[in-house]
Amino acid sequence: MRRRDRHGRGMRGPVAPPQVPLSASRADTFRDLVLDSVERLERRWPQLADVDFMVMEVPPSVTGETVPLGGSAPAEKDEPARVVVYRRPIEIRSKNRDERALLIHEVVVEQVAELLGLSPESVDPRYGQD
Numbered sequence: 001m002r003r004r005d006r007h008g009r010g011m012r013g014p015v016a017p018p019q020v021p022l023s024a025s026r027a028d029t030f031r032d033l034v035l036d037s038v039e040r041l042e043r044r045w046p047q048l049a050d051v052d053f054m055v056m057e058v059p060p061s062v063t064g065e066t067v068p069l070g071g072s073a074p075a076e077k078d079e080p081a082r083v084v085v086y087r088r089p090i091e092i093r094s095k096n097r098d099e100r101a102l103l104i105h106e107v108v109v110e111q112v113a114e115l116l117g118l119s120p121e122s123v124d125p126r127y128g129q130d
Contacts, residue, residue, distance in 0.1 A: 030087050030100070031055050037105040041112060041124065048112065051081045058088050069093070070107040072115050083111040 024032075034055055042048045059068050067089045075081040085107055094100035106120075109127050113120040120127045 026091070027055070027087065029097075030091070030104075033097075033101045033104045034085050034108065036101070037108045040105070041108065045112070045116070045123070050075075051083055051112075051115065053108070054082060054084045056084055056086055059086050069103070070111045072111040074115060081115055083108065083115065085111075 034053060038048065038053050059071070062068070067086075069086055069089050071084045071086075073082045073084075085104060090100060090103050090107065094103050105124075106127065109120045109124045113123045116123065
């Protein structure tokens with residue numbers, strides 16, 4: 001039974017069920033777009049299950065003129081292969097959510113292609129067509 005708050009501030013209790021987010025931060029939304037892209041690629045490349053996909057705010061230090069959008073590192077002795085996607089540079093280069101999702105997917109495909117030693121087109125045949 002729900003009762004009205006004695007001080008006139010409305011109903012007590014949560015506004016929405018716990019499994020429904022009231023608001024998602026930009027970082028959470030970005031992470032979800034990266035995970036969507038990774039899931040899309042894992043269907044075609046099951047070996048990607050062993051790769052760690054990470055999101056970082058910005059690249060460590062920029063030595064050249066261009067700021068990287070992502071990076072990758074092959075597996076080492078006790079660490080799995082890694083793909084890193086940099087959130088802020090991608091957000092700056094994209095105007096809306098659809099454009100951001102497309103750019104994130106392109107970055108993930110490029111980094112996976114580098115790890116696998118393949119061309120981006122062979123990793124995802126739709127690469128560059130959207």
